Amino acid sequence: MREYSAASVQELRRSRRAWLFVTPVLLALAIVIGYPVARAVWMSFHQDPGLDPATGMFVDGGSAGISNYTHWLLQQCHTATGETVACPTGTLGSQFWAAVGVTLFFTVVTVALELALGLGMAVVMGKTFRGRALLRAAVLIPWAIPTAVTARLWEFMFQFDGVINRVLGTELLWTADPWSARFAVIVADVWKTTPFMALLLLAGLQMIPADVYEAARVDGASAWQRFTQITLPLLKPALLVAVLFRTMDALRMYDLPAILTSGNPSTQTVSILVVEQVRQGPYSAAALSTITFVLIFAVAFMLVKVLGANAVRTQEEQRRAG
Known part of the structure; x- marks a missing residue:
């Protein structure tokens, strides 16, 4: 035993x-x-209920195989006789990859801008000065406002007779033109979410001992040298966490562009496309939702593997140096 x-x-x-x-x-x-x-996943392999072209009767959808996935990924549509053809331009089937491109564009641009601005705000809020508590509370106001309210506020500002055109002296239809509409979404999202990035980075800055800066100052290091040689390396784990959180949030962007640009196709993200398809067919929308889930999961997995490994390596280097 x-x-x-x-x-x-x-x-x-x-x-x-x-x-x-x-x-x-x-x-x-x-x-x-x-x-x-x-x-x-189970629904994604079934057809949406509809009218039978042969009898004109309403029938439940049967098994669809992978046709729902080819509809989105390969932009293939099916005629009434069952023939497979390329989806016409402008249909939802042809909009998937365009929505993916718009989503990735918003994600890269907004996260990069929010990281740069948030880091600057965190450095300022981390210093000791009179009114620091009031500044920190004021900075968090945009983040505390609901996204739908933020979208409406910026929609009013970007109107033809709104504040933006009056200040700039322009006469632009900001939410109608493709690139100006994307610019409006980026500005609104950066304004709202930069405080969240700054809050995460500020928490990381608070973990850096003040003695390290004092020693560097005694050794004659300039402010730029202290920032590049001390702040950035020691802040790297917090930077990686902030980038990961904001990237996952940006990939799911829905309400801000949907409300701000009122359905402008140039700002249609994957989440907006999913909601539009749910209103037309739940089973086809299930396939699109599954693809979106796999896409976001793949991006999250790669970020965790790459950024997580870098964070662990940085912590080990700091522990070894200490």
Whole structure:
């Protein structure tokens, strides 16, 4: 009979106790996340109910195979006789990759601008001066405003007779022209979400010991040298977390462009396309939702693998240096 040491028995009990606490959480996640995902995948392989072209009767949709996926990924549509053809320009089937491009464009531009501006705001808020608490509270106001309200505020400002045209002395239809509409979305999103980035980076700055800056100042390091040689390296883990959070949030962008530009096709993100398709066919929309889920999951996985490894490596280097 196999004998266990006292340490092994204690470790086994500790492991069982840990699973006892973790199991309810795993069950809740399986119900809240696992079932909807599995249901959407199952629906994505079925056809939407509609009229039978042969009889003119309303029938339930049967098995669709991978036709829903080819409809979106390969831009293939099906005629009434079942023939596969390329989706006409302007249909939802031909808009998927355009929506992906718009989503990635918004993600890259907004995250880059918010990172640069948020870092500057965090450095300023991290200094000691009179009124610092008031400044920190005021900076968080844009982030605290609901996104729908933010979209309406900027919509009024970007109107033809709005504040933006009056200040700049222009007569532009900001939300109608493709590139000006994208510019309006970027400005509104950066204005709203930069405080969130600054808050995350400020928390990272608070973790840097003041003694490090004092030692560098005594050694004659300039302000730029202290920023590049001390602040940025020690802030790298917080920077990576902030970029990861904001990237995941930007990939799901929906309400800001939907409300601000009132359905302008040039600002149509993947989330907007999913909502539009849900109103037309739930099963085809399930395929689009599944593709969107896989896309966001793949980006998140790559960011976690790359940025997470860099963060761990940076922490190990700091521990070794200390």
